[in-house]
Amino acid sequence: MTPTAPPDDEQGHSGQTAEQATEQAAGQPLLPLAGQTPPMRADAARNRTRLLEAAARLVAERGPEHLTMEAVAAAASVGKGTVFRRFGDRGGLLMALLDHSERLYQESFLTGPPPLGPGAPPVRRLEEFGIATLRHLAAHRALLLAAEPEACRRFEPPPRRLVLTHLTALLREADVGGDAELLAHTLASHLDVALLHHLTRRRGMPLDRLEAGWLDLVARVTRT
Amino acid sequence: MTPTAPPDDEQGHSGQTAEQATEQAAGQPLLPLAGQTPPMRADAARNRTRLLEAAARLVAERGPEHLTMEAVAAAASVGKGTVFRRFGDRGGLLMALLDHSERLYQESFLTGPPPLGPGAPPVRRLEEFGIATLRHLAAHRALLLAAEPEACRRFEPPPRRLVLTHLTALLREADVGGDAELLAHTLASHLDVALLHHLTRRRGMPLDRLEAGWLDLVARVTRT
DNA sequence: GCGGTAAACGGACCGTGGTCCGAATACTTT
């Protein structure tokens, strides 16, 4: 990687809340904090929106898996370098396309009304969280799948980390015994877009069955 | 893909056993059946071993993540096309390097002595299977990680399918309630090389903790 | 307006995975 500042990706997924932050471990902030990045130059901002529009159009036309960076650059009448400077890499561009829905989704369980948001008992929140997540995944399946990073980075993207800390917090709050962090990984892996894709598309499982499976899993895992 | 016959990969991972085959669903045989493929031409066989030797050397020298197909071809004094015809793609070559240990691993739980192999009570076998798998993954971490396919194909490679059918069979045998197939996926995701990599290398978790987590997970999941 | 400077631009360039197809060659048949 070059020594230049990391790409801004988008303006960052909403701010951090009071959901206690478990560990944080690796460097990188849990969510790309929305703090004021020095404002963008006018041409940069203009190109940014042109690129996003072009990308959205191409995705709608040909599907996210056929989106190429050159095509986006060309469709936006912009140099290829510009695309990479703005979004870092292909995954960054795809994630930027999802930014809006991702934010809504995150807010729904971080600060939304119970039983999904704070206020309901933790096990209840776990159940709701899984259902909400499965539906979010199903709704954006193709895009999320195309944005999925290489295997060795699968757990690094901030959205994934947020899911994990959220699950860990709820498990701790539910006072389930055992290794909360590992159990959170277990639960999280049931909310994986690749798994959802495999089960629903390749194996023809209905989404209901996944949802029922989630409730059953929560029951088994939280049973003291 | 071309209409030519699919690449032979390697001579195939050992044969199928009596472990009931759950569903089989998608086309493709569960294990690339070892049935006699029409024998290889002499030059093909020679090149195959030269390629594997070259690849093994390069992996040892520079690590599997830096292995390029061209480098292998060059090191084996062979055309690039030959590498691809023989192994299909990068993943196929990497898997071929693992073929021997993979076979030993599979035999250990399919036909080996109890409590890992048939003969012990199913829950006991589950426990042993997880431990054995975690150690197998840890032993071949780098190679397995480099061989991991794109997200949308994560569950397709025969070894992964074998793990799933094995887990499903043991769960059914243990007469745990619930959706055996989904529970098998839950268990399998704890035995994922990317997860193991993340937890042990990025987060510094000792392998013991993963093993303890596995035993705990089996207990929670099989608790009736 | 006018210069100075940091930021953004753009497209040539590179490495790598994967394909293609005419040339070469190992087996078979007579």
Next chain:
DNA sequence: AAAGTATTCGGACCACGGTCCGTTTACCGC
């Protein structure tokens, strides 16, 4: 041994992600 044929070979070729760096341009102080 010679001819025939199916298989394999090999490297030119393509597509795509990602980098680099000389050029352009928006913003800031005057």
